[in-house]
Amino acid sequence: MEDSMPSTSDFVKKLYKMLEDQSFQDVVSWGPHGDCFVVKDMNEFTKSILPRMFKHSNFASFVRQLNKYDFHKVKNTDDNTFGEHSWTFRHPDFHADRRDALENIKRKVPASRKSQNAQNAASTTRPMGSSGSTGMPIASGSGSAGGSPGPFYASSGNGYNDYHNQQLQSQVDRLNSSHDELSSHIRSLERNIGNLERNLSGLERNYHEVLVEMVGFQRNMAQQDSVMQGLIEWVLRGGGAAVGEGE
DSSP: GGGOOOOOOHHHHHHHHHHHOOTTTTTEEEETTTSSEEOOOHHHHHIIHHHHHHHHOHHHOOOHHHHHTTOEOOOOOOTTTTTTTTTTOOOOTOOTTTTGGGGOOOOOOOHHHHHHHHHHHHHHHSTTTTOOTTTOOOOOOOTTTTSSHHHHHHTTTHHHHHHHHHHHHHHHHHHHHHHHHHHHHHHHHHHHHHHHHHHHHHHHHHHHHHHHHHHHHHHHHHHHHHHHHHHHHHHHHHHHHHHHHHH
């Protein structure tokens, strides 16, 4: 596919190739009209596709790279079919059926460099000694050229905040889940401890009953021994012979 592509950056080629791969459709795909692309599952995209296609697993870095090529994040609408946590990006020359337009997607020149280039161009074309009313060289470009945010931020200034908020919310959800699991585990331990205490009480009662039975058994044995001893002594004293003679 790359051989048939027009001359463009490796990043744009990989981006287009990624969207043409049908195995990625459940995670990232072209939009319904082919004029944008949608990251449907940010976590799966970060974990599985970024390392495979772009050799890293940093979604924020991927978004910054898109910004460098003048892609805009499209704000989700109420009727968004891909869910509120999906990410949609658009570039006027990035279309599913316009591979020939990929060569128009260029890396943006930093605003500071644009301003410097404009000043250099103005200084080379302005006659020597030309100046404004104050005697200072006339400034080129608007006052906001050097400090205004790029189109990505203009179209979605909260893009990064949304991403970090999602990350924080995900961490909060995981902590809440862990807290619930820990609370459930503690309740289970408390129930087990209660059962153990009841079992221990039962064992103590059984042990006490066994001791009572053993004491009673020993007492009975002692009484029987005493009776037998008395009987033996009576026989030895001649009681048995006397009984025989009487018969």
